[in-house]
Amino acid sequence: MTVAPTSRPRLWRLARISFDPVRNRPVLLYPEGAVLLNETGKAILELCDGTRTVAEIARELGDRYRADVLADVTEYLDRLAERELVLEA
């Protein structure tokens, strides 16, 4: 998928967000792989439920962080979509 403001992203069915107490940070786990997340990345992915659009996700997080985050959110999701960890709902 190409991530656009109107995309409704969802996590790959086989990927799940977990917490690693050893590294003290959230991680995305899936078959044969792991992505270390930071709190912002985790917050983005938790909103990728297949119903919200990228623009809506960015607005929710923007309110939380008091900043315009659409470009950052789009770029982040693009990278994960490239690896098929995020898909179009």
Next chain:
Amino acid sequence: MTTRHPTTLLAEVTHRCPLHCPYCSNPIELMRAEAELGTADWLRVFTQARELGVLQLGLSGGEPLVRQDLEAMVAHAHGLGLYQTLVTSGLGLTRVRAERLKAAGLEHVQISFQDVDPATAERIAGVRSVPQKRAAAALVRELGFAFSVNVVLHRANLDRVGEIIDMAAELGADRLELANTQYYGWALRNRAALLPSREQVERARRVAEERMARYRGTMQIVYVLPDYHETYPKPCYGGWGNFYILVAPDGRALPCHGATEIARLSFPNVRDHDLRWIWEASPGFNAFRGDGWMKDPCRSCPRKAVDFGGCRCQAFALTGDAAATDPVCVLSPHRDLIDRAVAAADASVDGAGEYEYRAIGKEPQRA
């Protein structure tokens, strides 16, 4: 030198296996059941691995299902929060065992298929196994595991890569690993019968790329490149001792499958040492960390940060020097060793040479 956290532990819980594939990644000298670690040892290793930062646990072999304590291992590892993959031939995956493994917390099952053509599949495996594999795949789907199909590619099946990909989709795989044979141990012995021609590799690459686009979003396809046909070597396991730990059935801890073949190195056993000491301090795991061990052309090459000089085991197997540049690299003074093998594959017309089959403690058999 600072070490990072390992991410992956491959537990080869046994070398026993109903299949006899001539490209098996197990060493030539296979261990018998008496040599295997007991349940308590494996549980301790999993705990230590999690404490070191391991996130992914592969339960492999041989055929891991021959271990009747596999469910106990899965339950323990699940309690630790490890993401687990069962790497299986599918043989021995009965409904009862699959249900128990699911209940114990197993998330992902990877089943090997040898070919889409049953006759070739059985010729590679050395036994009739396709019906059992198909039944196991159906069970894995029904019980809701994440499901991968793994197919090792070589001279005798590469021309069917398109049909193989379609088969995996029809089996309902979430992921397909297409692994071009890597030539170590058994596969190196069988290289003349396994190595495809350049033309085969090029044709297969085009077919695989077309299918990868077609199945994108429904089935992930991982295509492991045939390194003999590449220009530069693979970044083997992301660098020696960087992410990966393999524990062999007898408890020996290794940075990769082929490491035991490097004659001058010795590797510690989890029966004698804590996994943290093994990872951080053992001479075996530190032998090729960083780039201090490199010689030219690697030492002065900008690609050393990309591929870490390639594979130490391949360098040793083909040149006798584990610190040499991987001969796959066009910059290696030993690249002719690879070119000659590929040229022989190009010239070969039989297409189905004799295999020396994997076997425990027996004189190798030929087909």
